[in-house]
Amino acid sequence: MSELIVRQKGRLRLMTLWLLWQSPKRGIDIIDDINKMSWGFWKPSPGSIYPLLNKMVEEGTIERTSDGKYKITAKGIEEIKEILPIKQINSIEDSIQELEGLAQFFKEVEKNKLFEYKERILNAVKEIEEAVKGA
Template sequence: MSELIAKQKGRLRNLILWLLWQSPRRGIDIIDDIYKMTWGWWKPSPGSVYPLLAKMEEEGVIEKLDDGRYSITQKGIEEIKYLLPSRYSGSVEDAVEELKGILMFFKEVDRNKLHSHKEKILELLKLIQGVVENA
């Protein structure tokens, strides 16, 4: 096993907690999301993920919801709080630069993928516009 894969397996717990912090997921979704995040370099096996999910549930850092998805608990959030982005603490200039980067990303992304998020993006643009206009 390569050193890179060994390091990734050691990070599996934190990756799972981070993904569940974003939103509840099924085990298969976690496997698929890690595969996508690593651009196909690493796809954790069900034999790695599901026993770890069971252990994490026993420890109380995640819980299994009635619909079969897993969700992070407050205890789990405490475990990875150093990994979580804090509320934005940069300057206005930094935020404007980030918005420029997001615009460049949207210009390059597949239009079909962008279209499915069109309404939400337009809603956010209106909210930003309202904040800026009232400044």
């Protein structure tokens, strides 16, 4: 298995745990949420998400509820804490760190993929500039 595929599977696992930490979800909801979070750059296939969910249920990091949704367990929360610290935006400092991370993300994304989102990104930047004017 190539290194890239292994890294993607690792990211998918972490993102799935993080999404389930937020709220219980169906597999299709996880696929859609990842697609939205990546602004359409990554949409996991059902052939990658459902085997992962089954494996995670077997491992005890998530469980399936009676309504068919998946939810994170204490073991799953512990895995996130060890690998990707859970951090909610609770302060201006947290927000600035999030913005700095987004800026780095945009620098690394292929420019042709940003083109269709350019106006939305620039509008968000303008809104932030307006919010901090005169501070």
